[in-house]
Amino acid sequence: MNSVQARRYAVAVIGATGMVGEAVLSLLAERDFPAGKIHALASARSFGEDVDYGGRSLPVGDLAAFDFAGVDLAIFAVPPAVAAEGIPRAVAAGSVAIDLSGQFADEADVPLVVPEANPEALADCGRRGVVASPGIVSALIPVLKPLHAAAGIVRLRLGLCQPVSAAGRGAVEKLARQTAALLSAQPVELAPDEIQAAFNVVPATLAEAAGDGPPPASRLAQDIRRVLGDAQIAIDASVMRVPVFFGYSCQVWVETREPIEPVTVSKLLGQAPGVALLSSSIRPTAVGHASGRDEVFVGTIRRDQAQACGLYLWVVADNLRKGSALNGVQIAEILIKDYI
Structure with a gap:
């Protein structure tokens, strides 16, 4: 087993109590994503709830109070306004953010990626530390x-x-x-x-x-x-x-x-x-x-x-899988294989 395969990654799923966030957690488990630590985050009103991750219960943390230090990948399955506030925090702490909200899709220096079409665009993810996923597209x-x-x-x-x-x-x-x-x-x-x-x-x-x-x-x-x-x-x-x-x-x-x-x-x-x-x-x-x-x-x-x-x-x-969550998870898989 090479070093890339052996490494485990710290992943934060933001919006974990929403339907897309739940789908992201489900897909990470189904596809055996090499996650050493999964942080399930949401707004304060969901703090204290549990979400399912591969048959395990994960406690939901408060996004506003969360420290992204040490998180390799942060997947944002949230409304655009939440992504606009949270993604810069994650990137500043050293995380690569995957935006499923569309908030950063218009930014010229943020790659907009569908792995079946333009995975090479992920080479530019280091410019801003953000990758955008285009929803139904x-x-x-x-x-x-x-x-x-x-x-x-x-x-x-x-x-x-x-x-x-x-x-x-x-x-x-x-x-x-x-x-x-x-x-x-x-x-x-x-x-x-x-x-x-x-x-x-x-x-x-x-x-x-x-x-x-x-x-x-x-x-x-x-x-x-x-x-x-x-x-x-x-x-x-x-x-x-x-x-x-x-x-x-x-x-x-x-x-x-x-x-x-x-x-x-x-x-x-x-x-x-x-x-x-x-x-x-x-x-x-x-x-x-x-x-x-x-x-x-x-x-x-x-x-x-x-x-x-x-x-x-x-x-x-x-719409919850390939139309949103799956594309984000596929992006994460390519990032850890080729760029992180």
Whole structure:
């Protein structure tokens, strides 16, 4: 066993009581990450709670009082405002911070990384001591990268259906309460500006106005261009909140520079890391296929009938895993292998 394999690392998971933080802890244990010490941190209101880590209970510490000295990796699964305050503290103490919040994704000297596409960008992590992970884009890039490399994507249109869990545990609980009430023929009580989640589809602009909305279309476009390393790709995206607890579903229309046959696309995606290509007779769904899984599932690959170089694909993924936590853990694995 070489020295890299033998070394154990001190890891802090910030936001450990949230759904993404819980997924990070679960993945670290499942993937046998060489952690010598795991610090589970959250806000003061969660202090004293316990979280699960590979069958063990970890006490939750108070982020505000925590000293990051001696922590090798700090994974921030928190809202942007918390990351903005906490990440500089972690970096100043010598930790490398992995930002799952999007707070640092716009910083030019912070690498934005999806390991299946641009792991080499992690060589720049020493500039600021921060690496950004791009959320849902993490689940789209493993599909888009092989197509861009083979035929050159010139235009991309996305219709993203976002589950309520993307807005946190409170949104999941709200959908459950509203669904139970409506199925019991009871009225749903809403605050003056609140939008009903159950049995409803909410466009991004309205969800954003409610204060817990999905990432705007401009964010998706910006992150895709940056990770693929091509600022010229024309991208249009629409995002809607759907009454689903977990799992992203996305209609993807791709126009390529060179014509590419669906059979070739199937071959490329069948070999792509992190992608599960289903047969044409199986249509993947977020609940039936992606829930609890790390792969990005692809089905219904066909020509766009209105564009000679156009393709249509249907993509689903677990939003808590590959759409967030898994990408951060994969980044951590590469950091300890090649850069720390």
